[in-house]
Amino acid sequence: MTKYNQTFKQQVVDFYFSNHESLSITCKHFDLPNETARRWIVQFKHSGSSGLAVRHSKQKYSPEFKFNVVQSVLLGQFSGRGAALHFGLSSSGMISQWLKTFEKQGINGLLPKPKGRLNMTPKYPKMPPKPKTRGEELELRILRLEAENAFLKKLDEIIKREDRKRQKRSKP
Incomplete structure (x- = not known):
């Protein structure tokens, strides 16, 4: 209103x-x-x-229209107020927003924003299906043990790196 x-x-x-x-x-x-x-x-x-x-x-403007307005201001053909008058916009504040967005994001910033919420739930890899045979069960067990082994190696490497940093700091 x-x-x-x-x-x-x-x-x-x-x-x-x-x-x-x-x-x-x-x-x-x-x-x-x-x-x-x-x-x-x-x-x-x-x-x-x-x-x-x-x-x-509320007026909706095409990306092409927004780009034309922004270009006319950047090329010095119009001031923000002059462009608002020339292009029939209600205020120059909208043009200021378009200019800031264009400077930060380029032409993509002038594209319409997607509607609705973004899905913020992280996407984890899906768990493999339950093994049906003894062979599949053993393969899955091997995969788990290999992952655990890689994790422990990485953890050990991080702990050793931290110990070396502490030793360097404590030496005068």
Whole structure:
């Protein structure tokens, strides 16, 4: 839900023009931040009353559109505010987010995010099926013993490495 409707925005703009284009008087009269009133006035000058229209649903932009906007700002064709006006965006804040994302992640950062939660459960290897024959049972036992042996060797290696570090620290 937006904080201000189109009628209110139009009243602010009309008041501004009827009071000798005084931004400070307009902001005091309507108790608005300067930046908000300035943005509405610029949008009105650029697009007329349609520039003040309130969008009732969240806009979704294609990666190509986002890339065009970002490129126009990076190439110096527009400032963030100028690009917002030219491309019909509600604010330059969205462009700032796109620029930051593009700098960090490149074009992939402008792609739509997947919906839903990510599965955070770790994926462990599946256990082999229960052995059916004595031979399979022995093979499984060998695999377990080999894994245990490798684990113990690695543990012994780590303990010896830690002992050597302690000895080096204790020698003056």
